[in-house]
Amino acid sequence: MKAITILGSTGSIGTQTLDIVTHNPDKFRVVGLAAGSNVNLLAEQISEFQPEIVALGNKNKLTELQQAIASLPKQPQILVGEEGICEVARYGDAQSVVTGIVGCAGLLPTIAAIKAGKDIALANKETLIAGAPVVLPLVEKHQVKLLPADSEHSAIFQCLQGVPEGGLRRIILTASGGSFRDLPVEQLSSVTVKDALKHPNWSMGQKITIDSATLMNKGLEVIEAHYLFGVDYDHIDIVIHPQSIIHSLIEAQDTSMLAQLGWPDMRLPLLYALSWPERIYTDWEQLDLVKAGDLTFREPDHQKYPCMQLAYAAGRAGGLMPAVLNAANEQAVALFLREKIGFLDIPRLIEKVCARFIADNNSNPSLEDILSADQWARQAIVDAEATLSKDYLITLK
Numbered sequence: 001m002k003a004i005t006i007l008g009s010t011g012s013i014g015t016q017t018l019d020i021v022t023h024n025p026d027k028f029r030v031v032g033l034a035a036g037s038n039v040n041l042l043a044e045q046i047s048e049f050q051p052e053i054v055a056l057g058n059k060n061k062l063t064e065l066q067q068a069i070a071s072l073p074k075q076p077q078i079l080v081g082e083e084g085i086c087e088v089a090r091y092g093d094a095q096s097v098v099t100g101i102v103g104c105a106g107l108l109p110t111i112a113a114i115k116a117g118k119d120i121a122l123a124n125k126e127t128l129i130a131g132a133p134v135v136l137p138l139v140e141k142h143q144v145k146l147l148p149a150d151s152e153h154s155a156i157f158q159c160l161q162g163v164p165e166g167g168l169r170r171i172i173l174t175a176s177g178g179s180f181r182d183l184p185v186e187q188l189s190s191v192t193v194k195d196a197l198k199h200p201n202w203s204m205g206q207k208i209t210i211d212s213a214t215l216m217n218k219g220l221e222v223i224e225a226h227y228l229f230g231v232d233y234d235h236i237d238i239v240i241h242p243q244s245i246i247h248s249l250i251e252a253q254d255t256s257m258l259a260q261l262g263w264p265d266m267r268l269p270l271l272y273a274l275s276w277p278e279r280i281y282t283d284w285e286q287l288d289l290v291k292a293g294d295l296t297f298r299e300p301d302h303q304k305y306p307c308m309q310l311a312y313a314a315g316r317a318g319g320l321m322p323a324v325l326n327a328a329n330e331q332a333v334a335l336f337l338r339e340k341i342g343f344l345d346i347p348r349l350i351e352k353v354c355a356r357f358i359a360d361n362n363s364n365p366s367l368e369d370i371l372s373a374d375q376w377a378r379q380a381i382v383d384a385e386a387t388l389s390k391d392y393l394i395t396l397k
Contacts, residue, residue: 010042154269215305
């Protein structure tokens with residue numbers, strides 16, 4: 001039985017990981033849980049999975065959580081704040097830590113887990129996008145496994161099983177195209193937050209759903225794939241695949257292509273990251289190719305998805321630029337979700353901030369450099385938003 005800890009237990013990644021535990025009680029045991037502020041759901045999870053230690057990011061809700069679980073016969077140790085989450089990440093005999101905390105907030109707990117010798121089921125893109133210059137040396141130093149738990153990189157990882165060293169020629173990341181894949185680019189200026197959150201294939205959190213609509217998620221995945229698999233940016237491509245049945249592909253040196261297929265279900269890559277190199281039987285719906293129907297592909301529209309090219313440029317620049325890009329995107333998406341800016345303002349703001357940072361880019365950053373660049377970019381987005389043309393701002397009612 002593998003002991004696991006889940007960071008971001010009340011989010012989409014966390015709840016689906018716990019669903020895997022529920023259906024495989026003989027395979028997995030929960031040691032620790034960390035969440036943000038969803039006290040009611042966290043209390044339910046504590047009652048069902050009986051972790052030894054729990055962290056609550058929102059310190060102000062500690063009393064509420066204590067009251068919610070007061071009747072439980074077995075009480076976990078409860079910690080709060082960022083340091084509490086880091087302590088949960090490094091705690092006890094957990095063999096694997098699922099990093100489901102969204103954004104750069106997941107970076108420090110992931111580093112804490114790595115330093116404690118825990119394997120990482122990586123569902124937090126920012127760990128490598130912002131932190132790769134620091135994280136990858138730590139992974140090597142502490143001899144831990146860094147296993148991708150999102151669908152695209154899991155697909156690539158699965159396809160690489162058995163491919164000899166030097167056998168990989170190219171990576172092809174598939175993208176659903178997001179909420180606006182069939183909408184003419186001329187209409188994007190008038191789309192709303194509600195429109196953007198209607199993803200046609202996947203059920204995800206708000207931030208990643210917006211990233212899917214801008215295709216920034218795929219750009220960030222390009223950077224992550226570069227660090228995970230050691231492939232240069234000229235050999236990582238993106239293709240629109242509306243059905244989301246092929247989760248990504250690789251091309252071998254002899255031009256053979258390998259793909260991983262399945263229904264859109266995040267539990268599959270999560271399960272593989274936790275069980276690798278084993279394959280665990282599930283009773284999930286099997287893929288029926290006849291039911292799936294036609295599988296189609298098309299090239300991304302660069303005019304429609306400018307965030308994609310911003311990500312390639314940041315990745316090629318290296319150093320702190322991916323961290324700046326990531327933080328700028330997080331902040332811009334947050335502004336859009338609060339209806340402070342329009343949909344097309346997201347790439348505009350990100351481009352402005354990245355252009356300002358070029359002269360200060362550090363090619364060999366420390367953790368402190370990364371965190372400083374992250375904070376700089378967030379404030380730079382706030383400053384840039386204040387100067388946006390009113391023509392592009394949403395008229396708030």
